[in-house]
Amino acid sequence: MNHVLCGLAANTALPHELVDRLISVAEADIAEGLAGRADLSREQAVALVSRFADIAVPLAYEGLLSAADVDPVVRPQAALALLDEEAGAPEWARLFAADPKVERREKLAACPGLPPDVREMLAADPDVRVVAQFALWTTADMAARLARHPHAEVRRAVAANEATPSDVLAMLVTGDGLLPAERCLVCDREETPFVHDPECPRLDCDLRPGAACAGSHESTSLEMAALALQNPATPTEAVVRFADHPSMLLRCRLAARPDLPPEVGARLAGDPVPGVRADLAGNPGIEDALIRVLATDHGHDVQRRLAHNPRVPLDVLSRLAGTVKIGPALLPRIAAASPTEVEELSSSSNPALRMLLAERRDLPAMIRDALAADPDVKVVKSIAPHPGLSEAQLRGMVERHGLRVVSKVATNPDASPALLEDMTRHVPPARKALREIARHSNATGPALLACLADTKARPIAAGHTALPPPVIVELLADDDWQVVEAAAANPSLPPAVMWELVP
Template identity: 30%
Template sequence: MTRRPALLGLADNPALPEALLIRLAGDREAARALARRSGILPDPVVEVMLGHRDDRVLYLLGPHLVSAAMLARIADHPDPAVRDARAGLFRDFTERGVTTGIDDLEEAYGRSRSTLAGDPDHRIRAAVAETWWDRPADVQAALLADPVPAVRSAAARHRRPGVPPELWAACLTDPATRAHVAAYADLTTDRAMELATDPEHDVRTAVARNPTLSAEAVTVLTADPHPFVRGSIWLHRLVDEATRDRLLAQLADEAKAGDITANVALNWSFAEPEWLLDEPVATRLAYVDSPHVVFRRVLARSRDLPAPAWRRLDHDHDLLVRWYAAMRPDAPPALLLRLYRDHGDDDRQLASLRKHPDFPWAALRALADDPQPRVRALALADPDLPADLVARLAGDAATAVRRAAAEHHGLDPTVLAAMLTDEDDDVVRAAAANPRLPVASMHRIVDSAGL
C-alpha cells in the first residue's frame, strides 16, 4: 500500500491526467482533497466523487469546481442527500445567521440577489445585507428601511456599501444602526454630545473613532467608565499626548487588576489612527519617535516622508513598522532582502515583499548557503533558481528546506520522483503535488493504492 501523503499529494497535482483523476476519486480521503482543488473537475471525476455520499465532498461541489452540466445533474439527483447537500448547508447557515457569500445564497435558493433582497424571510434579507457588498443604492435604502431591526443592522454594519450621507440622520436615531454609523457620519456638536453620552457603550465606542467629534465630546469620552470607549478615544486626533499616556496607564492598571474588558481594549484592538495619513508631512513627522507603536505603523504607510524619517522607520524595533515602510515604491532592495531574510516566516509579508517591483530576486540564490535552514528554504522562492542548486537543496538535512525544494517547478523530474521516498510526509506530499512529477511515478502511486 502506498503512503497516504503521496496519494493525497496527487490530488493537488494540476498535471494529473484525467484517467488517474478518475481512479484517485475512488478513494474517499483523496476525493476530499480533490474537492479542495481550484478549477473545474472533469464530469467523470465528479461522478465518482458523488458515489462516496460524503458530506465533506458534497458541500464543496459548487460552480467553482463542477461544470454547469454536472451541476444540473446534481440538482436532479434522485438521492436527496446528494441533491440538497450544498444548498441545504447554505440555507442552514442563513437560518442560523452564519455569514456565507452572495453567490452561495443565490445558489442555495435558486434566485437572484436582487430578488432575495426582498424575500419575505427576514433572515434571508439580513444575509443579503451582510454579503452583497456592491448592491445598488435603491436596494441599500430599502434594507436600511426594513421593518426588522436585524436587517437594518446588517445593512449598516459594513463600510461597503456604507450608509449614504442623506440617511445618516435617520440611522443615528435608529438603535439598530446607530453604532454602525456613529463612527464616520459628519456630526454636529449637539449630535456628537448626544452620542458621547449614549447609554450603550458600543455606540460610545464607535463614536470615539469619529474624526468629526467636537472637543467637548472628546473630553467626555476620555472620562468614560467603559474600557472599550477609552480604548478607542485615546487614538483620536484631538487627544493630546499627556491624555493618551494617562488613558493607556489607566487601562494597563485595570487590566493588571483583572479587568478582562480593559485587557481586551489594551491588547486586542485593531483600530489605527487613520487620520494621521491626512495630516501635513510636518505634523506626521512628530510621530516618528512616538512611544505608541500604532502611530508609527500608520506613519510608515506614508509615501512622502524625507529620507531621515525613512531611515528611522526602516530600523524601528517593531516589525510591522519596518514592513509598512518597505512597501514604499523607492524602498532600497537591500532593505527588502534584509526583511525577507530575517522575517520571512509570515506568508503575508513574504507575498507583499516579493511583489515589490525592486525585490532583489537575483540575490536569493546566495541564501541557499545560509547556515539557517529557514533562510535556505527562502532561497527556493526564486522560480529561476538553477536546477543544480534546487537539486542540492532537495537533499538538504532540514525538512523545511526539502519541502520547499519539492514544491519548486525547476526541480529535475528524476530527483522529484526520488523524493517520494522521503522520511517526512510533508515532503512526500509536496513532491507528489509537483506538476513536474513523471507520469510513470503518478501511475505507481495510484497502482500501489489499489485504485
Template identity: 55%
Template sequence: MLVRHLSERADLGPAQVAALAALDEDTPAQLARSGHLGVADVDPAVWPLAALALLDEGRGLPEWARRFAADPDPALREQLASCPGLPADVEDALAADPDPDVAAELALWTTSASVAARLARHPNAEVRRAAASNEAVPPAALAALLTGHDPQQPGAACDGAHASTVHDTLHRALSNPAAPPEAVAAFVEHPSWLLRRAVAEHPGLPAEAYARLAGDREPQVRASAARNPGSGPEVSRFLAADPEVEVRRAVAHHPRVPFDVLERLTPTTRLGPEPLPRISAATPEELAVGAASAHPRLRMLVAHRHDLPPELRDRLAADPDASVAKAVAPHPGLSPERLRAMVARHGRQVLARVAANPDAPGGLLAELARHEPSARRALREIASHPNATAEALLPCLAGGGRSRVRAAAHPALPAAVIVRLLDDPEPEVVEAAAGNPSLPPAVMAQRLP
C-alpha cells in the first residue's frame, strides 16, 4: 500500500519513477494511471498491464489494442474489452472471442449500438445477461431479451443455475432505462416481486401501470412506485397513507410530491436527515412556510437547503431545536459568531456539523478540537478541513481512529510530525503520511526501496 501511495504522488522524479516501476508487475500500471508513464515509456510486451492502463485512460495506441485482442491470455483480452474508444475492428474481434468472459465484458462496456445489439443476441446466456444492462443496446434488442431472450436449442436442459441467469437477465433488462416502456409494463404482475420492483423503478411507464403497482402486495414494490419520478400526484396521495413506513418515506422522496402531502408526512414518518428532492425544488415561498412550521422535522428539511436566502438561513441557525441547527450548520455564509453561538446553545450535538462548515476559520476549528466533551465525528471533520491549522490537527492525531489517519494526510501538519508518523504502528497512518504533500522529498527518497 505504501508503494501505491508513493506512485500517486505528483512530485516524483524520473529516477523515483524508474525505481518504483522496477518493484513488481502492478506498479507500472499505477504509474501510468497517475500520469508518470506515457506511451513513449511503455512497451506492451514488457509492461502489458501498464499498456492496458493507458488504453483504459484513453491514452494508448490503437496498435496496442489490436495486439491485445489477439493475445493468447484471455485475462488480458478481458481487461481490454472494458477499455473505452476501441477501434471497430478490435470490438468485432472481441465480440467473436471464443472465451465468453471476454465477450461478456465487452457487452457491459461497449458504446456501439450495433455491437451491443449483436451481443444481446449472443448464444451464450452470460453474454446476453451482461448486454441486458448496457444502455447502448437498442430498444428493440432489449424488448427481444424481455420477450424471447433464450435461444436454447430444443431439448436442452434448464437447471437451477440457468433459471437464475434467465431471471437476472430479465431483471437487468427491466432496470435498463433504454428498455421500451410497453415491454417493461407487461411485467407489472409477474410472479417475481424482484422483477415487479424493477418495473416500478422504470421512469417511462403509462400512468395506469404505476396505479397498479401502487396496489402491489409487496411494500418494496409500492415504495419503488412511490419514489419513481414518472408516477404522478395521485400515486403520491394514495401511498402517503400506506401502513408501511418505508412506503411513506419513499413518497417523501418523490421529486414532485405535493408540498401539502410532504407536510402531512413529516410528523408521522421518520424521513432521515438527507435533503429531499421536493425540498430542493421548493419555491422561496414554500421554504419560508416550511421554516415557520410547528414541526421541527419540516424545519430541519428546509434547513438542509444550501442556497437559502441569508435571512432564512440565519433564522434557522438560531432555531431552538438541535436537529434544525445541525442541518443548517454546514451551510456556507454563516459567520464564525453564529457558529460559536450554535455550539454554545447545543454543545456536543452540533460539533461535527459546525466543524464541517467550509467557512469555519482555523481558530474556531482549534476551539472545536479542544471542546469538552469531545466528539469523534467532529475530530474527523476537523482533520480533513482545508482551514485546519496545526493547532487544530494535533488533537485529531491524539483522537485516534479515522481522525488520526485524516490528520496524517493534512498538508498543514508540521513536517517533523509527518516524518515521525512514517514509523507509526498503524499502517493506514503510515500510508496517509507517505502521501502527505508536505512530506519533504528528501525523506521520501530515503524511504524508497
C-alpha cells in the first residue's frame, strides 16, 4: 500500500490535473480515497469506475453517476444503487425482478418507487427472503396484503414496516382474523422441533441465533411481536397484553413505548427484571408520579436512565445527580431548562447539578462566567469548552486546577494561539491535551511541533494546515503510516511536492 498516494487522494488542495493522473495509476485503496473527494467531477467518476467496478456503488449514491453511465448487465450493483436513489431506468427494475440471483432481487425489493408490475413480481417471488425484504419497505396497501402471507418471515417484516396500517399491525399482534402461518425459516430447513445453536459451526447456515420452531414458528412469532411493539403505528390497545408476557424482550419493548397507559406503566414498574424497569425509566411518555416511584429504584441502570428522561422534574434530577454516575453529558432536561430554571441550577448547592448545567453551550454570559470561577473542578471541566470565555478566564482555570482541566481548556474554540503554545509546555506534560491542541484551528507551528512529540497527537498534527511545509514534507517519510497519510493529505503540502509524488 502506497500511503503517500492514499493521503494525496484525499488532499483537498490536490490540483484537478493531478486527480486525473492519480486516477490513471490508482490501486484499489487509492481509488477509495479518490471516490470520497467532494470535488470529484462526473467525468472523473466515470473514469474511476472504468478501472474499479466496486467504486461504482458509492459514486452512484453520491449522485456522480447517472443512468447513462451504467450498464445494468455489466454493473448490476451500481444499477441497483441508482434504482435505490430513484435515478435508474424502469426497465432495469424489470430486469432485476427476473434476475436468477436472489441477492439482486432482494436488493431491488428495498428500492422505492418501483413500477406496479415489478411490485407484483416481488410480492410473488419464489424466494421468501425477497418477499420479506419487499414487505419491510413496501407501501401500506401492499403491506396489508402481505400480512396474510402464509410464511411467518414475511409477516415478521410487515410488523416492522412503519407504513403498515394500524389495524393490520393489531391483527398481526393479536392474531384475530388471521389464519396461522404455515411455514418459517426454521421449519423450511430443519425437522422440527428444532432450536438453532447460537454457536452453530455450519459455515453455510444463516438462521438467526436462537431460531426455534416446534410447529408454531415460536421464535419468528416472538420476533414479530417485538418488532410490532417497536413500531409506532401499532395501536396501544393491541400491545398492553404483553405487560405480563414471559418474554423479557417483549416487556422491555412495551416499557419503552411513549404511548404507554399509566396503569400499564405502574405494573411494569414492579417488574422483577431491572432491564424492563430501566427501559420504563427512559420512556419520555411516563408521568410525574411514576417518575418519582422509579427515582427510588436502585435496580441496575434504572436511575441513570431516569436522569436521561427529558421529562424528569428538576428536583428529582437534583437528587439523582448526587447519587448516580451520570458523567459529563448534556441531559435532555437540562438542555430544555427555562431561563429561570437555568438561574436556579447555576446557584444550586449540588456541584453535580452545576456540572450538568455547565455542559450547555448557550448559557448567558453572567452564568457562564460564574461557572468558570466555580471552586469545583468537575464544574470547571464542563464549562471550559464553552465559547465566549476570555483568555484570562481560561488561563485562570489552568492556574487553579492544573492538569485536571488542561485538555478541556484546549477544546475551547476561543483558546488563543499563545495559550495553546503555553499548554504544550505544561508541567507535568498534558498528553491528552496535545491531541486537542493538534486539531485546534488556532494552533500555531510551534504548538504543532510540540504535538508531534506525542505518539497519539502526531498523526493529528501532521494533517494541520498550520504545520510548516518543510516539516510536512519530512513527515512523508515517517515510520508511522498514519502520519504519512495525514501529511500527504495536508492541504499545506507544497504543490511542487505534490507534482513530484504523483507518478
